[in-house]
Amino acid sequence: xxxxxxxxxxxxxxxxxxxxxxxxxxxxxxxxxxxxxxxxxxxxxxxxxxxxxxxxxxxxxxxxxxxxxxxxxxxxxxxxxxxxxxxxxxxxxxxxxxxxxxxxxxxxxxxxxxxxxxxxxxxxxxxxxxxxxxxxxxxxxxxxxxxxxxxxxxxxxxxxxxxxxxxxxxxxxxxxxxxxxxxxxxxxxxxxxxxxxxxxxxxxxxxxxxxxxxxxxxxxxxxxxxxxxxxxxxxxxxxxxxxxxxxxxxxxxxxxxxxxxxxxxxxxxxxxxxxxxxxxxxxxxxxxxxxxxxxxxxxxxxxxxxxxxxxxxx
Numbered sequence: 465x466x467x468x469x470x471x472x473x474x475x476x477x478x479x480x481x482x483x484x485x486x487x488x489x490x491x492x493x494x495x496x497x498x499x500x501x502x503x504x505x506x507x508x509x510x511x512x513x514x515x516x517x518x519x520x521x522x523x524x525x526x527x528x529x530x531x532x533x534x535x536x537x538x539x540x541x542x543x544x545x546x547x548x549x550x551x552x553x554x555x556x557x558x559x560x561x562x563x564x565x566x567x568x569x570x571x572x573x574x575x576x577x578x579x580x581x582x583x584x585x586x587x588x589x590x591x592x593x594x595x596x597x598x599x600x601x602x603x604x605x606x607x608x609x610x611x612x613x614x615x616x617x618x619x620x621x622x623x624x625x626x627x628x629x630x631x632x633x634x635x636x637x638x639x640x641x642x643x644x645x646x647x648x649x650x651x652x653x654x655x656x657x658x659x660x661x662x663x664x665x666x667x668x669x670x671x672x673x674x675x676x677x678x679x680x681x682x683x684x685x686x687x688x689x690x691x692x693x694x695x696x697x698x699x700x701x702x703x704x705x706x707x708x709x710x711x712x713x714x715x716x717x718x719x720x721x722x723x724x725x726x727x728x729x730x731x732x733x734x735x736x737x738x739x740x741x742x743x744x745x746x747x748x749x750x751x752x753x754x755x756x757x758x759x760x761x762x763x764x765x766x767x768x769x770x771x772x773x774x775x776x777x778x
Contacts, residue, residue, distance in 0.1 A: 468493040468515050476580040477622045485622065486527045495522055499532055508753035510746050511540055512739070520614040520621045524659025538657040541748040546649050548600035549607055552744065556608075556737045564597060564605040565730050568722040572609060572729055574710050575619060582624040582663045583617050584706050585609070586715075589642075590634035590669075599641045603650055609729070611743075612736055613660060624661035628705060632669035639674075651685050664692040666705055672697045 470492065473481060481487035496518050503513055521539075525531035543550040553560060564570065571586040585606070592602065613620040654662055665685075675697050685693065694701075702715060711717025712725060 468496050470496070470515050470519055471616075471618070473618055473622065474578070474580075476578055477618050480580060481523065481622050484526075485523050487523065488527075492519065492522075495519075495527060495529075498529060499536070502529070502533055503536065506537075506754070508749045508751075509537070509540060510749070511536070512742070512746060514615070516615050521659040523621045524661060532659075535657060535659055537748065538653075539659075540746060541750075542653045542657045544747060546646070546653060548646060549604045549650065551604075553601075554604055554608060554743065555740050556733050560597070560601055561605050561608065561733075562730065564592075564602060565726055565733065567592065568726045569597075569602055570606055570609065570729070571712070571722060571725050573706055573725075574719060576707075576710070579619070580623055581619065582626045583613065583619040584626045584628060586628045586630055588630045588632070590631050590638055592638075594637045594641045599643050600646060603646070607650075608733065608736075608740065610654075610658060610660070611739075612732065614658075615736075615739075617660075620660045624663040626664045626666065626705060627662070628702060629665065629667045630669050630702075631667055631671065631674075634671065634674070648685070651689060655689060662689060662692065664694070664705075665689065666701070667693070667695040668701045669699060670695055670697045 472478075478487075478489065482489070496515055499518050499522060500513050503509060503511055503518075518536075521532045521536050525535055555561065569588050569592045571588070573584040573586060575581070575583060587602070587606065589602075613625065617625075619625075675695055700716075702711065706715075706717075708717045710719050712720055712722045714722050
């Protein structure tokens, strides 16, 4: 067995992982090896097999090998159905990606060290120039940080994540650029393939005249996610989601300014250059898929909660 390198969880998150995700700390290395062994035997998959990356899928499926295999397979399979997002521009050096980060369109909000709640991202949907960026460009940059989150944000892999869609400055042009079908496809991908659990999508600063219209966006999200969506025109709604101490000055907080967050995000993105270069060659080749051994779509295949671990007999 190869040596497994994973980051230890903070006690507050470890308790949640044990209680809610069926994580048994001393078994985690064996769990990771079991999933990696399966991945390496799939002729159709070219994939990342980093320990921390695999662990995200195990946590995201409550340590069910069968469900982890399904989600891992879908992670690479469904990407092929969204070429507008998963393409050659998904690189840390791509000028468009860097421009989006520097523009502060996407903000990863910092958290207190002992905070066990879901991580939060703000998407400033009304702040970008539609003549310069397309909606899929914003999603592309966001997808990159979604994967970085899988590697190093323990709050995301254990407690989940929340997206705040800031509609301040939204115009008819922005609404037209939203592309509901792309939104639906990417939401399906996030729900079925991403191992981090989406805990909520909150639309804030929605113009009162559009509030009812924004509620119709629910129809483009998977049923499970619809109930996690909220829409508000109240400018103070964000304080119900993020403490003021961790919001930038522009949002009425005291944690620096948006430019500080954007700069740290750009630095963080640059450290993943080799991963995104390698990702250009990852994917699922359907011509090589072994259809004689289809994935089981049932949780009972490996016993209670789909557990694949061997029973320990004292």
